[in-house]
Amino acid sequence: MGPSGDKISPELKDLVADTREKSENKVNDVLSKLKDLVGRKSLGDQRDLEACKQSLYSHGVLQYCSSSLKFSPAKIHGGYAVLTQMADLLSTCCVGLGAFRDMEVFSHDFLPSVVESLLFLAERLMNRALRDKEHNEIIRLFRKVFDSIGWLLRAHTHLIHHVLGSKHYENIQICEDDDVSTVTVTMWNNIFRANGAVVAEMGNRALTDIMDDIVYKMSSSSNPVIGRAAVKTLVLIMDHSSSTHQLIHRRYRGLADLAVKDWRGKGFDSVLDQLIDHLRSDVPWRDTKSIN
Secondary structure, X not given: OOOOOOOOOHHHHHHHXXXXXXXXXXXXXXXXXXXXXXXXXXXXXXXXXXXXXXXXXXXXXXXXXXXXXXXXXXXXXXXXXXXXXXHHHXXXXXXXXXXXXXXXXXXXXXXXXXXHHHHHHHHHHHHHHHHOOOOHHHXXXXXXXXXXXXXXXXXXXXXXXXXXXXXXXXXXXOOOOHHHHHHHHHHHHHHHHHOOHHHHHOOHHHHHHXXXXXXXXXXXXXXXXXXXXXXXXXXXXXXOOHHHHHHHHHXXXXXXXXXXXXXXXXXXXXXXXXXXXXXXXXXXXXXXXXXO
């Protein structure tokens, strides 16, 4: 029976049967059938799509998808490309479920495990890319997995703390490869751009962890793609919280001078000037509330 008490559809029953074999053998079959099912439901009523996603969770399909991200790519036809597609589809199915009976367990138990699986796959892709000099395709897949992570975090902001506490994310964060650094900084930029309120909601410690990494990358890299993404993200953070303005002044002394010296004339002077104005401004912020 589905979450609403309706009889399970034949196509879902077939999909559930494939997920009972917890191995690499059925990954492609599950991916193909899940794509078809969700694709058809996406064309119909929003409530039908919500009910479909709820059923996928309640019947264990999403749990299988999450577990599959840790399978050996060598044993799957299509390897990393297939697992990246699974990551994309899983993140899509974890957003927009509406209200349902098991929402608390879904939100606070299942979703953190999904994030951990996504980060596991992302770290695996990163390590593969670092070993392979011709790594353009692997980096593209790595970027897509981070797109999936960012999609989840924008919809479920409480998961940000799980990302920051993950050993997999820490290993990705400390990597000094330019392509990897660009992907992580861009993810935070996209999250804060989509929902500026999350800056004030996430707390000082989490925000400091993110800013420490961004400022480090900004000061240690000469890549203008990283510089632009880092500057834009810091501007977004400061735009949405007065307390971060004060925190940045205290924690990153000399940042304005570094920004001018390292990044002036690199193609993003307009947003750089916004950051420098923030850093050098003595004008009190309108929002005087501090982050808890």
